[in-house]
Amino acid sequence: MNVTIKDIARLAQVSHTTVSRALNDSPLINSETKEKIKQLAQEMGYTPNFSAKSLVMDRSYNIGLFFSTLNTGTSAGFFYETVRGINSVVKDAYNLVVRGIDDYEHYRSIHRKSFDGVIVMSQSAKDEPFLHHLSEAGIPHIVLNRKVEGLPAINILSDDSHGSYKVVNYMIKKGHRRIAIISGKEIFHSTLERRDGFVRALQDAGIELKESYQVGASYDLKSGYTAMLKLLALPERPTAVFCMNDDMAVGAVKAVHDAGLQVPGDVSVAGFDDSMFSAYLSPALTTVKRPIEEISRQGALVLLESIEQKTLAPETIYLRTELVVRESVAEPAKA
Amino acid sequence: MNVTIKDIARLAQVSHTTVSRALNDSPLINSETKEKIKQLAQEMGYTPNFSAKSLVMDRSYNIGLFFSTLNTGTSAGFFYETVRGINSVVKDAYNLVVRGIDDYEHYRSIHRKSFDGVIVMSQSAKDEPFLHHLSEAGIPHIVLNRKVEGLPAINILSDDSHGSYKVVNYMIKKGHRRIAIISGKEIFHSTLERRDGFVRALQDAGIELKESYQVGASYDLKSGYTAMLKLLALPERPTAVFCMNDDMAVGAVKAVHDAGLQVPGDVSVAGFDDSMFSAYLSPALTTVKRPIEEISRQGALVLLESIEQKTLAPETIYLRTELVVRESVAEPAKA
DNA sequence: ACATATCATGCACACGTTAACAATCCAAAA
DNA sequence: TTTTGGATTGTTAACGTGTGCATGATATGT
Numbered sequence: 007m008n009v010t011i012k013d014i015a016r017l018a019q020v021s022h023t024t025v026s027r028a029l030n031d032s033p034l035i036n037s038e039t040k041e042k043i044k045q046l047a048q049e050m051g052y053t054p055n056f057s058a059k060s061l062v063m064d065r066s067y068n069i070g071l072f073f074s075t076l077n078t079g080t081s082a083g084f085f086y087e088t089v090r091g092i093n094s095v096v097k098d099a100y101n102l103v104v105r106g107i108d109d110y111e112h113y114r115s116i117h118r119k120s121f122d123g124v125i126v127m128s129q130s131a132k133d134e135p136f137l138h139h140l141s142e143a144g145i146p147h148i149v150l151n152r153k154v155e156g157l158p159a160i161n162i163l164s165d166d167s168h169g170s171y172k173v174v175n176y177m178i179k180k181g182h183r184r185i186a187i188i189s190g191k192e193i194f195h196s197t198l199e200r201r202d203g204f205v206r207a208l209q210d211a212g213i214e215l216k217e218s219y220q221v222g223a224s225y226d227l228k229s230g231y232t233a234m235l236k237l238l239a240l241p242e243r244p245t246a247v248f249c250m251n252d253d254m255a256v257g258a259v260k261a262v263h264d265a266g267l268q269v270p271g272d273v274s275v276a277g278f279d280d281s282m283f284s285a286y287l288s289p290a291l292t293t294v295k296r297p298i299e300e301i302s303r304q305g306a307l308v309l310l311e312s313i314e315q316k317t318l319a320p321e322t323i324y325l326r327t328e329l330v331v332r333e334s335v336a337e338p339a340k341a
Numbered sequence: 342m343n344v345t346i347k348d349i350a351r352l353a354q355v356s357h358t359t360v361s362r363a364l365n366d367s368p369l370i371n372s373e374t375k376e377k378i379k380q381l382a383q384e385m386g387y388t389p390n391f392s393a394k395s396l397v398m399d400r401s402y403n404i405g406l407f408f409s410t411l412n413t414g415t416s417a418g419f420f421y422e423t424v425r426g427i428n429s430v431v432k433d434a435y436n437l438v439v440r441g442i443d444d445y446e447h448y449r450s451i452h453r454k455s456f457d458g459v460i461v462m463s464q465s466a467k468d469e470p471f472l473h474h475l476s477e478a479g480i481p482h483i484v485l486n487r488k489v490e491g492l493p494a495i496n497i498l499s500d501d502s503h504g505s506y507k508v509v510n511y512m513i514k515k516g517h518r519r520i521a522i523i524s525g526k527e528i529f530h531s532t533l534e535r536r537d538g539f540v541r542a543l544q545d546a547g548i549e550l551k552e553s554y555q556v557g558a559s560y561d562l563k564s565g566y567t568a569m570l571k572l573l574a575l576p577e578r579p580t581a582v583f584c585m586n587d588d589m590a591v592g593a594v595k596a597v598h599d600a601g602l603q604v605p606g607d608v609s610v611a612g613f614d615d616s617m618f619s620a621y622l623s624p625a626l627t628t629v630k631r632p633i634e635e636i637s638r639q640g641a642l643v644l645l646e647s648i649e650q651k652t653l654a655p656e657t658i659y660l661r662t663e664l665v666v667r668e669s670v671a672e673p674a675k676a
Numbered sequence: 677a678c679a680t681a682t683c684a685t686g687c688a689c690a691c692g693t694t695a696a697c698a699a700t701c702c703a704a705a706a
Numbered sequence: 707t708t709t710t711g712g713a714t715t716g717t718t719a720a721c722g723t724g725t726g727c728a729t730g731a732t733a734t735g736t
Contacts, residue, residue, distance in 0.1 A: 227617060
């Protein structure tokens, strides 16, 4: 049997009310008795019953971390860094509950009583109904990784468009003109952003966009592999390929090798994310660093703050992406 | 304001007790009224208040997933697959709460009221005090990934020793005699297991163990890189190197390349885990498949069962590992 | 010495749910 | 008719905690 404040009250010869106040540092209580009670609680190994607390305080002490999906399209490194970033902030003040949005058929079971706040790692516009639900239910929430258009929200995301601009621009500076792109899932918002940077960089350099140099994939290794195969089969194959994430870049590099060609000798390849392994590939991957852990940490901080203060001003915070130059992009071979 | 069973009771002209019974499918209630109430609840958008439920039922509806650490040593793929496996079983019957054991200074706040059950993804013997705490606190729990010695527990793990035996044996069959090993953190139990298989394979083949062919690392990419550098600097360098996980193998391969050598031409390399990316490296990594997602799924199933039935018989379930032959191990060059 | 302000504590209820026990109704048995 | 008993429903308390209000004690000011 667990000790309750009533047990403490009995031993301390006071009412359970006094104990409750003492443990919550109420200014109403004499500091001596307060100390006495606190020490007693400590000795008896008291821990509050959060169910009871929740019931009366109308709080759940749960923070929800929702991904668009936990199945396909979410890369392991991305997932890991997100959880780590948030966990480092949340500690044990709250329970961090991890979920996939697509696990739900309806959102009825998600309400203010079950989550004090929600962090949405939003990858796709498909999440919109879920975000609407959070708004209607009055659950404090923040959206990471994606700018949501319809409704006001707190957004924290990286400047993906600018990031991909930088890496493509870098390719151009190296002398590439035949530059292709391997895209991720069309439904993901970051896909649009990254393509936008690609297109802008090409336009600014006066390079024409070729339809055949844009091939779709789905952010996983295999899709990057097959996409690159398509590009290599082209009559005039590109000299540089920008992949929308590192996973696909790994697949793409593999495809180049399997075709008996070299990276970057025959084809330059760049990725996006700066996954942990990208520095250790051969050749080391030139990519764009995206501060996922930092985004997550900041997001958690903002959310906790807004939970305490009950005041959440819609805002959008952009965190900088950073070009990471390694070995996989070089000057094109003289044609 | 949320609707409660009392609100439903008022509209249905019954007592709140009847509503509670109806919604819980009690056989005491007339099936007509039961239907009527259920429908009404549906229309009113009723969702139970879990705090109240928890308080009276003495359950938290929380399942804890504890990793030894969320910081260093836990690889992203491992983490991701674990969460996925468990999540696929737990669904929304429980909240899945993710934590790192090393986040805690004391375990006082972890008790039967805060977790209905706990899944420990245990990587190190350092977890022992935590496991003891769970036992003492009477919290149903299972231990994944590691055989715990001291106290009775439900264990689900892969047969790592046998797995590494298989891959090292494969190297020997290919003709290697100078075989080295790159170890992970000594504190991790799997490190001992995998070394055991390595040693046995060598002994069975009558190959002498060389001290200089055993170098320590810490399961991350970088440590694999530097460990391989040491091996390459040896006067008589090994022809094959077994890395205790795929991450280190990636680092090791990189080191070989940076030294101007080839895999598997000059040095064969094998890993462990069969991470998602290992098939897409160049050369594709020969490794041992470890069914992490399956272990997690099974573990979750067993835990849920034992929570319902209140009966948990200590047992140890081993899941098979599997040699995955790819390109990174070949016959040694004629010396 | 008395009124008043300040401080410290206790009483009683509330939160939403379940469950032991009591109560009612109606049909069947005596 | 009276009794028994099953089927339904209601009454009440309980879970552990926080809080508005009342109460008592002590110090302050006149």
